[in-house]
Each structure stands twice: as structure tokens, then as C-alpha cells.
Amino acid sequence: MDFDAFRELLTPRGLRALGEAEELVGADPVVAATKLRRTYDAALTSAALTQAGLRDRARAKFGADAGLMYFTPHGLEQATRAEVAEHRARRLAAGPGLRVVDACCGIGGDLVALARAGCTVDAVDTDPLTVAVATANAEALGLADRVTVTVADAASVAPEAYDVLFADPARRTSRGRTFDPLAYSPPWPVVLELVSRSRRACLKVAPGIPYEFIPDAAEAEWVSYRGDVKEATLWTGGDEERTGRRATLLPGSHTLAATGVRAVTGPVGRYVYEPDGAAIRAHLVGEVAELVRGRLPDPMIAYISGDEPIDTPWAARYEVDEVLPFSLKRLRTALRDRQIGNVTIKKRGSAVDIERLRRDLRLSGVKSTVIILTRIMDRPSVIICNPSPPA
Numbered sequence: 553m554d555f556d557a558f559r560e561l562l563t564p565r566g567l568r569a570l571g572e573a574e575e576l577v578g579a580d581p582v583v584a585a586t587k588l589r590r591t592y593d594a595a596l597t598s599a600a601l602t603q604a605g606l607r608d609r610a611r612a613k614f615g616a617d618a619g620l621m622y623f624t625p626h627g628l629e630q631a632t633r634a635e636v637a638e639h640r641a642r643r644l645a646a647g648p649g650l651r652v653v654d655a656c657c658g659i660g661g662d663l664v665a666l667a668r669a670g671c672t673v674d675a676v677d678t679d680p681l682t683v684a685v686a687t688a689n690a691e692a693l694g695l696a697d698r699v700t701v702t703v704a705d706a707a708s709v710a711p712e713a714y715d716v717l718f719a720d721p722a723r724r725t726s727r728g729r730t731f732d733p734l735a736y737s738p739p740w741p742v743v744l745e746l747v748s749r750s751r752r753a754c755l756k757v758a759p760g761i762p763y764e765f766i767p768d769a770a771e772a773e774w775v776s777y778r779g780d781v782k783e784a785t786l787w788t789g790g791d792e793e794r795t796g797r798r799a800t801l802l803p804g805s806h807t808l809a810a811t812g813v814r815a816v817t818g819p820v821g822r823y824v825y826e827p828d829g830a831a832i833r834a835h836l837v838g839e840v841a842e843l844v845r846g847r848l849p850d851p852m853i854a855y856i857s858g859d860e861p862i863d864t865p866w867a868a869r870y871e872v873d874e875v876l877p878f879s880l881k882r883l884r885t886a887l888r889d890r891q892i893g894n895v896t897i898k899k900r901g902s903a904v905d906i907e908r909l910r911r912d913l914r915l916s917g918v919k920s921t922v923i924i925l926t927r928i929m930d931r932p933s934v935i936i937c938n939p940s941p942p943a
């Protein structure tokens with residue numbers, strides 16, 4: 553979609569075309585295009601069908617708002633999911649009226665949440681189409697009086713003039729997604745220079761950010777949504793002078809801060825707990841082990857074991873059936889004896905190829921189980937277990 557096609561989409565005629573295209577989502581693309589082409593030219597037909605398809609996909613991230621918003625394919629892919637952006641905006645804006653500068657706003661997932669939390673947001677992005685889309689989103693959601701969006705480079709913003717700097721640098725390069733902050737755009741050194749001039753800053757980064765890139769004076773928060781780790785947020789400045797590590801689970805806003813507690817090592821007991829990925833990324837396995845009164849069967853691996861069935865949002869619990877040294881033959885026999893035909897295979901600290909193992913097990917029973925491939929005190933092991941959902 554190009555800039556002119558998007559501008560035309562915002563005209564009354566363009567909006568009619570978009571409305572008709574939305575009615576055709578899911579229809580055969582040739583049939584849909586032929587139908588729209590009876591009334592609209594090729595460029596508007598294509599823009600309307602593309603936008604209708606993007607709105608449909610965007611529902612997973614933006615819910616009902618998606619039907620009012622506008623997207624680009626990259627912009628949608630990079631946008632923060634509404635629940636995650638809302639969590640961050642709530643944390644940031646405890647009390648309305650903050651002036652925020654968003655240094656690389658994309659299609660506006662975060663700026664919308666910030667404006668809704670009561671902030672006034674000045675946003676920039678280097679891409680003119682993206683800026684037009686973010687502007688249209690602020691207007692479509694009734695936030696235009698609190699938001700300005702301008703085509704500019706992040707390096708040109710003046711964070712000194714704001715209460716808070718927000719930045720969510722692009723993590724895509726021509727070769728795909730990058731885990732290297734030095735390959736972010738705007739580049740990490742530019743972002744850190746802006747942070748150094750800001751009173752408070754909030755940076756969204758990849759959950760796999762290497763720890764050495766986390767500034768000493770920042771709190772790092774890993775956020776997962778329905779069990780998937782979505783991002784890390786780095787917070788600096790503010791009255792509370794946050795530091796340390798934290799994990800947050802959404803929905804529900806459960807949050808766990810690092811206390812430095814270390815888990816003891818000990819044998820596999822009646823239950824195995826698999827911590828949420830956000831807790832693992834935030835190095836909070838000791839804190840989760842404390843919550844479930846557990847221990848680590850292997851000090852280097854993030855499975856926890858305990859003897860009590862403790863309910864916690866921080867870990868999935870499994871009831872242990874048997875622990876075996878890893879051997880295909882023994883595992884196959886153990887599963888056959890149990891008439892297992894369907895296994896969920898989990899692994900941590902094991903190099904076994906899960907799909908190959910599944911084939912090699914040649915299961916044919918009628919029951920289901922979970923097997924955990926891991927190392928226990930450095931020995932390849934398998935734990936046969938069953939989900940033990942919260943009471």
C-alpha cells in the first residue's frame with residue numbers, strides 16, 4: 553500500500569470501498585476484486601481489500617478497535633498488542649497529564665494506549681505512510697486532541713521537553729528479525745543517548761535482549777501474555793527510581809520482582825513445575841521455586857520440583873509418574889505399558905529432536921501423557937507426568 557492509496561482510502565469514497573471490502577473478507581480474492589472493480593479503480597480496490605484483510609488480522613491484537621483502525625503489514629506485525637500496551641501505559645501514567653514523546657511510534661499501538669491512559673503524546677516515525685496511519689488511528693479512536701504525529705528521525709526529538717521518553721525501536725532488518733540491539737532502528741546508541749537526556753524513559757525491547765544491554769539504572773520487566781513472552785520493557789528514572797528485574801503475566805497483571813533468593817537443588821518429587829517464560833527470562837526461577845516450596849532437580853535448568861500441589865499463575869504443574877534415565881527403548885516400553893498413544897513432549901536442557909523422537913516412539917495406545925526431556929544433575933533424563941491443573 554502506498555501513501556497516495558492510503559490517503560484516498562480516508563476519503564468518503566475510500567471509506568465506502570473499505571466498508572464493501574470488509575464485507576468480502578474471506579471471499580475468493582478474485583471474486584472480491586472483481587466485485588469492487590465494478591465501482592472503484594484498481595488502486596483503490598487493492599488498497600481497500602488489503603486494509604480490510606489487515607483489519608481482520610488485527611482483531612487478534614486490537615480487538616474491536618481493529619475495525620476502526622488502519623494498518624500497514626509491517627506496522628501491524630510490529631505493533632504492541634493492546635493489552636500489553638495498556639499494562640505499560642497504566643504503569644507509566646499513574647495519574648493523568650504526563651507529556652510523553654514516542655520516538656518511533658509505528659502505526660500507534662503504544663501511543664493509543666498512552667493517550668487513553670491520559671497522556672499527551674507527541675510521536676515521530678521516519679516513515680511517512682506509517683505516520684499517516686498513526687495519525688488516522690488517533691483520529692479514528694477519538695484521541696486526536698492528545699496526539700501529534702510527525703515525520704522525523706528519533707535522533708531529532710528533545711526528550712528534555714517531556715516527562716517521559718517512550719521508544720519501541722524496530723527489530724526487523726532486511727534479513728528478518730534481529731536479537732541484536734545494535735541492529736535496532738533507531739539504533740541502540742541513539743536510544744540510549746535520548747534516555748540519558750530524559751527524566752523518565754520506557755523502552756520496549758525484545759524479550760531476548762542480552763543482559764549486558766540493560767542499563768544499570770533500569771528496571772527490566774518481562775511481560776508474557778497467555779503464556780507467551782511478548783517483550784521486555786526497560787524503565788528508567790521517575791520518583792521510584794526503579795531497578796532490578798520483574799516479570800508480569802497478562803491478562804491479570806500478576807507481577808513478581810526479583811528478591812535474589814536462590815533455589816536449592818534436590819531430587820524430583822511428586823510434582824514438577826514449569827515456570828512461565830517471563831519468569832525464566834527475568835531469572836526469577838528462585839522466586840518461583842520459593843512460591844511453590846520447590847527445589848531444582850538440576851541447578852542449571854529451569855524445572856522446579858516439589859511435593860505439594862501449590863497453585864500459582866507463575867508455573868504449570870505436572871504430577872510425576874516416573875523418572876527415567878533417557879533411553880529410547882526404556883521410554884518406548886514405559887509408554888507402551890501405559891497404553892500411551894499421544895504424548896506432549898517438553899524439553900529443557902536436552903538436545904533430543906522432538907519430532908524424530910515422536911516418530912521413533914511409534915505409539916499406538918489410547919491414552920495421553922506428558923514427557924519432559926531434561927538433564928538431572930547433568931544426566932539426560934525423562935520425566936513421565938500428567939498435567940495437574942490448579943484446584
Ligand SMILES: C[S@@+](CC[C@H](N)C(=O)[O-])C[C@H]1O[C@@H](n2cnc3c(N)ncnc32)[C@H](O)[C@@H]1O
Nearest residue numbers: 631632656658660661662678706720722737738
Ligand atoms: C516496532 S515499531 C513501533 C511500534 C509501535 N510501538 C506500536 O505499538 O505500533 C518501530 C518503528 O520505528 C520506526 N523507526 C525506525 N527507525 C527510526 C528512526 N531512526 N526514527 C524514528 N522512527 C524510526 C519504524 O518506521 C517503525 O515504524
